[in-house]
Amino acid sequence: MSRFFADARLVAAKDLRIEARSRVLLNQVAPFALLVLVLFGFALDADQRTLRAFAPGLFWVAVLFCALLAIQRSVSVEQADGALTGLRLSGMSPAALFVGKASAVFVQLVVLEVLLTAGIIVLYGSEVEQPLLVVATGLLAAVAVACTGTLYGALASGLGVRETLLPILLLPVLAPVLIGATRAFDDALGNAAVDGWAWLGLLAVFAVVATAGGALAHGALVDE
């Protein structure tokens, strides 16, 4: 068991170190995230009241778009020079590999969420009424997206059509996360009188299922 977590930590640390060196997230994905917020502003006619009302939904749509990029990057890191073959040859358990890859994506998503939260506060005038709910939602949704995304990244890896296939495979599956996280934010940002904590329960169920299912299914996909 300690071997499992050591392997997972090793892989996660490796992915984060690569990110720290290459700065793909910081130099490309983060600006893209802000750009999406600005584009929504243009599309919705720059009326801050409208933007504020839709801020939770726009926030989570932006997160999903960025997550797609982060996952594509996570897959391509292993495919650039046959590293995936090396990982398979190392005898590391596919579940540990899964947890490691997903953890690295999770950390990157959390960074993006922090950035986007600042974005909707500044650009859309949102106010955080329940910081605890925002944090809890952000973390649980990031777990759900990172795990599902890592599993689906493995599914589409090695295919010439990966970039186009991944969104249509992944986004429908994440529909409940989008709905749940948006409603929880509606509550946390004081937009609507809904019980955000109940939605958090749904996100928690999704996150647990995605983590366990992903770890189990990853072996069937990587070991081909």
Add this chain to the structure above:
Amino acid sequence: MVELNAAVALLGRFPALTGVDLRIEAGETILLQGPNGAGKTTLLRLCAGLLAPESGTVTVLGHDLTAGSERRAVRRRVALLGHSTGLYEDLTVAENVRFWARAAGLDAELSVERVVGALQRLGLDDGLLDLPVHRLSAGQRRRTSLAALVVRRPELWLLDEPHAGLDQAGRSVVDKLIGDAVAAGGTVVVSSHELERVRTLSPRVVTLAGGAVHRDTSP
């Protein structure tokens, strides 16, 4: 050690191996040769447990590779040097070698000294250790990738064109490496176009053609 009987392997729907019969004893060194597309790379990947045989049997180090769990078990005990180096471009040479050592289950302290030793054996001077891989030449990458294998001290070496892309000094380093591996009791299978060079290392030459063993000579 390694035994294949009528082993067939597919790449997608292409039969890369069409029925290989081959027996390799422990401590032997084998030179694989044959025209391009004869199945050398696929044979090495099959023995490393990366592919499932479509039919026939493959036994490596006592593992029956028709079973998925056995393929996983054997991977840890073999070293495969493929065409791609399996290095992360943005990490340094030392980081790459250390990562692969730890991924193979070597614990941290042990691997540090092994890393340095392995790199020195491959003639990579200390100045390169902290360079990111994307700044290395092709030959230096190849050596780094070999160093990542050396630290694992595998029982079976599967080397696919180890001399490719190396300069004269690099080739000698590879030859010495193979010699050391054999001296340490390891078994080595090398595919190479450098026939003269490898023949001095290995008395047994197996020629593949059309995805099967065409000739098996011990001159």
Add this chain to the structure above:
Amino acid sequence: MTHLGYLIAGWGIALGVLAAYAASIVRRGRDLARRVPVGRSRWLTSPGEDA
């Protein structure tokens, strides 16, 4: 009959698509059946049955 247009559209599209899909399956099956020996199609016990 009220809503006749909706009824024709609904039933028409559904039955039309099902018929087209069934036809495509039959066509794919015929092409393939010509290329595969009868003994390897598990549901055909005796080759003469469908002759």
Add this chain to the structure above:
Amino acid sequence: MTETMETTDTTGSRGSRLLGVVTLLGLATLLLFAFALTEPDVRLHPTTGQEIGQFDAVRLLYLHVPLAVFTYVAFVLCAVASAGYLVKRTAWFDTMAYAAAEVGTVFCGLVLVTGSIWGRPVWNTWWEWGDVRLMTTLVLFLMFTGYLALRRATVDPRASARRGAVVALVAVLDLPIVNRSVEWWENRTLHQKSTLGELKIQDLTLFTLMLGFLVLGLVLAWLLLHRFRVGWLEREDAGHGVATAIAERRADIDEGDVDAAVGEGA
């Protein structure tokens, strides 16, 4: 391959032809009942005495409701076969999963189309965002569209089978969560359980609906059977191709090429 190369030109068999004929007769009977023998849904408003109800639009439900039920049957079948494949790894399970997914996706698309066409006159909208079953079915349709795209994009048959099995299982496991989330989302639904209960259920209406279930069940069975056979033949055809390719590859060895390659470094 020393087998006789005797082939046929059909995926039919005596049993499947009988099934086909019964299905076609069933469809004709269903049309007769749905359009001629049943009455339109017309009721009188209890206070105003106006005529209300679905009128003749109800005739679409005899098709729509069974299609919807059998869509779910097909997808559950696909998930079960996928799980079977991951455990047993046999071609039968994989072929069945792929067949069920493809037929299910066709059914699912038709459920959305017929539902939308029915909703326009009855709910006065083509599309109702707050409706749980509608949204769940749409998400399901999108997930299985992805499934089919993935299977077509994967060349290696084993990888295709494994990846497909994972996607199908995820889709079906995700379904209750999607359903729950949409239900809470707006907490309103036009698809009240009483959609059918509200009808003036006469014996004949109920009978026609049951007939619809029976006939669409037969349609599903016929399509599944033949799609399974197509999948099986595709596999056999590929296997046959591999056997031929192996023989050709072994026969094609050119001594000259081998010697040239071997002599290259000498």
